[in-house]
Amino acid sequence: MQAGLTPQILPAAADAVLVRFALRAEPQAMAAAQVMARQLDADTPEGVVEIAPALVSVLLRFDPAVVSRDDLVRALLPQATAIAEQRPDPPPPLRRWTIPAVFGGEHGPHLDDVAGSLGLSPDQAVQQLCRADLRVLTIGFAPGQPYIGLLPPAWDLPRMADLAPRVPAGAVVVAVRQIVMFGAASATGWRQVGCSAFRTFLPDRETPMPLRAGDAIRYSSIPAEEMAELSKRSDGMGGATVEVLE
Amino acid sequence: MTAIRIEKVAGMLTVQDIGRPGHLAQGLSRGGAMDRLALIEAAALLGADRPLAAIEMAGAGAHLSVAAPMRIALTGAPMTAMLDDAPLRWHASHLVQPDQTLRIGSAQAGVYGYVTPAGGLRTPLWLDSRAAHLNIGIGRMLNAGDRLDCGDDPAPQGASRIVEPEARFQGGELRVTDGPQTALFDDDVLEAFFSTGFTRGSRANRQGIQLDTDSRFTSNHAAGLASDMIGPGDLQMTGDGLPFVLMAECQTMGGYPRIGRIVPADLPRMAQAPAGSTLRFRRLTWPEADAAFRTEADTLREVAARCRNLIRDPATIPDLLSYQLIGGVTAGRELEAGR
Numbered sequence: 001m002q003a004g005l006t007p008q009i010l011p012a013a014a015d016a017v018l019v020r021f022a023l024r025a026e027p028q029a030m031a032a033a034q035v036m037a038r039q040l041d042a043d044t045p046e047g048v049v050e051i052a053p054a055l056v057s058v059l060l061r062f063d064p065a066v067v068s069r070d071d072l073v074r075a076l077l078p079q080a081t082a083i084a085e086q087r088p089d090p091p092p093p094l095r096r097w098t099i100p101a102v103f104g105g106e107h108g109p110h111l112d113d114v115a116g117s118l119g120l121s122p123d124q125a126v127q128q129l130c131r132a133d134l135r136v137l138t139i140g141f142a143p144g145q146p147y148i149g150l151l152p153p154a155w156d157l158p159r160m161a162d163l164a165p166r167v168p169a170g171a172v173v174v175a176v177r178q179i180v181m182f183g184a185a186s187a188t189g190w191r192q193v194g195c196s197a198f199r200t201f202l203p204d205r206e207t208p209m210p211l212r213a214g215d216a217i218r219y220s221s222i223p224a225e226e227m228a229e230l231s232k233r234s235d236g237m238g239g240a241t242v243e244v245l246e
Numbered sequence: 247m248t249a250i251r252i253e254k255v256a257g258m259l260t261v262q263d264i265g266r267p268g269h270l271a272q273g274l275s276r277g278g279a280m281d282r283l284a285l286i287e288a289a290a291l292l293g294a295d296r297p298l299a300a301i302e303m304a305g306a307g308a309h310l311s312v313a314a315p316m317r318i319a320l321t322g323a324p325m326t327a328m329l330d331d332a333p334l335r336w337h338a339s340h341l342v343q344p345d346q347t348l349r350i351g352s353a354q355a356g357v358y359g360y361v362t363p364a365g366g367l368r369t370p371l372w373l374d375s376r377a378a379h380l381n382i383g384i385g386r387m388l389n390a391g392d393r394l395d396c397g398d399d400p401a402p403q404g405a406s407r408i409v410e411p412e413a414r415f416q417g418g419e420l421r422v423t424d425g426p427q428t429a430l431f432d433d434d435v436l437e438a439f440f441s442t443g444f445t446r447g448s449r450a451n452r453q454g455i456q457l458d459t460d461s462r463f464t465s466n467h468a469a470g471l472a473s474d475m476i477g478p479g480d481l482q483m484t485g486d487g488l489p490f491v492l493m494a495e496c497q498t499m500g501g502y503p504r505i506g507r508i509v510p511a512d513l514p515r516m517a518q519a520p521a522g523s524t525l526r527f528r529r530l531t532w533p534e535a536d537a538a539f540r541t542e543a544d545t546l547r548e549v550a551a552r553c554r555n556l557i558r559d560p561a562t563i564p565d566l567l568s569y570q571l572i573g574g575v576t577a578g579r580e581l582e583a584g585r
Contacts, residue, residue: 010426011532013477014510014539018426025472052270052475054499057426059270059475064539069532140473140499143274143382184383201273203372203384209272 004087005029007080009073015064017072019080020057025176027150029056030137031090032083034214038091039083045075053213054138055147090135092245093216099181099240100222100230101172103129103194107224110164110191114174118154126221128152129179129193134217137178142186144201144209148179148217159189170196170231170238172219179217194219197231197238205236216245248314248399250301250363252392253347257306257359259388260378261369263299264542265494269373270475275498277379280358280452280517282510283412284322286542288362290550291319291339291407297542298366299376301388303359307350308388310361312342316399317364317406323356323415323518338408338556339364356415356518364404365397381453381495406556409549414515417446417523422481422506423535426474430467430503439463439505440529444489446519452495454482455516457525462487465503476500479508479516481527491516509535511545 005021005028012018019036022029037053040060044051047067052059062072103126104111115125129151136146151174159175164187167173171182173190180190183200196219201209222230222239230239252259264285265278279285285297292298300319301308307325312318317339320327324336328349334340336359342348353359369376378385388394428436438461447456464487476482480492482502491508492500493516508516509530519525530538540548 008426011424012426012475013479013507014423014535016477018474020426020474023430023467023472024470029472050268050270052498054474055472057472057474061267061270064536065541069536138473138499139271139273140475141273141497143269143272145273201382203382208373209269209274213271 005032005084007032007077007084009076009080011069012059013061016059016061017069017076018057018059019076021080021084022056025055028087030150031088033058034090034135034137035083035088036080037213039079045072047072054140091214093135093214094245095212096216096218096243096245097211097240098218098220098243099196099198100227100238101194101196101219102224102227103221105224107195107227108172108193111193114157114191114193117157125193130219130221134179136211136213136215136217138213139209139211142183142201144211145183146181146200146211146217148181150177151179153177157191160191163187163189164192167192168195170198172196195227197227198240199236199238202236210237210242247368248312248316248365248396250367250394250396251311251313252308252388252390252394253311254309255388255390256308256351258304259308260302260380261299261367261385261388261394262302262377263375264297265377266373266375270498273498274373274382275477275494275496277495278375278377279360280494281322281360281514282542283414283514283545284358284360285362286546287321287337287409287411287549288319288360289546290553291321291409292317292362292364293401293404294364294366296546298362299369300360300362300367301394303350303361304357306352307359307361310348310350311346312344312363314398315341315343315402316396317341317402317404318348319362319364320350320359321362321411322358322360323353325353325359326351335408335556337411338406340406341402355520357520358517363396364399364401368395368397379495407553408556409553412514415518415520417519417525418515419526419528420512420516421509421530421535421538422527423509423530423532425480425504425507427465427503428506430465431463431505432466435463435465436505436529440527442526444525446521446523446525448521450521452493454493454496455491455519457489457491459488463489463505468503471501471503473499473501476504477507479510479513480504481506481508493517509538511538511540
């Protein structure tokens with residue numbers, strides 16, 4: 001087990017501070033950042049206008065006319081320290097998405113390689129992907145685009161030395177125990193194991209960016225013909241369903 | 247509701263306002279005008295109580311006409327401007343009539359010029375903003391023939407106003423505060439960074455601006471950093487140790503280490519630094535930065551207090567041609583009282 005976390009609260013901008021639990025993407029620091037973000041959402045300190053969780057940190061923007069940076073730091077440090085000392089598990093999800101995806105074949109050109117490096121058959125690898133207890137760890141790089149994890153420890157695969165030429169929108173790619181579901185066609189050094197008709201960002205949809213950090217994610221494996229049908233729907237949800245957990 | 251029509255385009259034109267704050271958790275950066283001060287100066291000139299949606303023009307402008315009499319403000323990078331045959335002063339507001347053509351040419355200094363109608367552009371909203379965010383497919387570049395809805399000018403008979411802009415169109419010194427990753431750089435790297443002169447590189451757009459110099463600035467802690475939230479003004483050191491300044495349309499999350507952040511008040515100077523201009527950075531302590539910090543609302547009040555009437559704006563002189571006794575155009579300036 002890693003050494004204890006030592007959270008830091010650092011100035012990030014004229015109107016922002018960063019609560020950081022670690023420099024690297026350690027699972028315990030990820031859990032702590034999620035717990036911190038959840039607590040801040042539920043009980044937002046006066047003057048805080050925006051809460052944005054990253055992998056192991058939470059950015060808070062504040063209104064300097066309402067609260068000073070020093071006062072905010074004084075209020076946040078005991079809270080962050082208490083969370084770090086508890087070595088928390090990720091908080092329970094508030095919502096659970098089930099997202100249909102096609103794995104392998106032309107929609108997952110690297111599935112066989114990934115399964116091989118895990119000592120699994122492709123079917124077994126897909127089973128692990130679909131059974132994993134996954135959360136949206138953070139959203140970023142592009143609007144609505146989720147970093148999802150954590151896959152079982154064996155999935156701690158390095159990024160590829162070369163970028164994959166281009167993966168399509170909806171590509172389900174894996175590396176470092178995480179999944180990214182691309183919002184738009186992109187080059188990537190991660191391995192594409194599947195593809196979904198779920199669009200993480202559609203500007204004209206009522207909810208352009210439906211996923212939130214902390215949401216639970218479960219993939220369901222579907223045949224390519226079914227995805228072709230789902231991709232025709234104008235809502236861009238690709239047949240994904242969401243269940244509110246209370 | 248009235249409109250501005252774009253007759254001819256020379257630069258890269260988009261609609262911009264103050265952007266969309268509040269969506270970082272969903273991966274959406276604020277976006278909005280590259281030179282936010284230019285929108286504030288326009289609001290001050292037009293007597294508006296907050297920044298309005300404007301046309302942002304990169305490098306050069308356009309030929310424009312209006313559907314109803316309206317005041318427009320010209321701010322940001324000074325560009326040549328003519329209303330029919332009369333030269334117009336930049337950093338000023340002017341009345342434009344429907345039968346006139348406003349011709350805006352190349353930037354004389356700086357990069358981004360702005361045309362702001364007194365009623366504000368009323369193009370469609372997305373997440374409470376009209377700003378184009380080209381990187382993610384929101385809005386688009388404007389073309390000849392486009393008709394942009396505008397609010398009516400609440401006071402078309404209002405006097406033309408001028409303001410001395412904050413000088414920011416030639417590069418210069420930029421103030422920087424420490425960020426969450428500044429401590430990842432060794433002291434000698436920091437010292438070298440703040441004593442180096444940089445050139446604004448040729449790779450620059452609404453996402454970011456590359457800086458050039460012979461030295462390199464790297465951190466021994468760069469490998470394996472967890473990505474975290476990034477934002478406009480961040481001085482991100484790419485793999486080879488050259489800084490890349492993040493600007494309005496930057497991504498929200500990044501993994502390269504950042505040596506510091508340009509203070510918001512100096513970001514317009516960064517945006518307006520022309521290719522090849524020289525930039526230096528000065529490190530502020532946080533108490534110094536906090537003491538210098540002004541909200542945009544405060545800045546608007548301060549700029550509004552500096553605006554004054556432009557006496558005898560050529561555009562409002564009906565028999566202007568009779569004043570041009572030597573042929574050619576006037577420089578405009580000699581028509582201004584007090585100069």
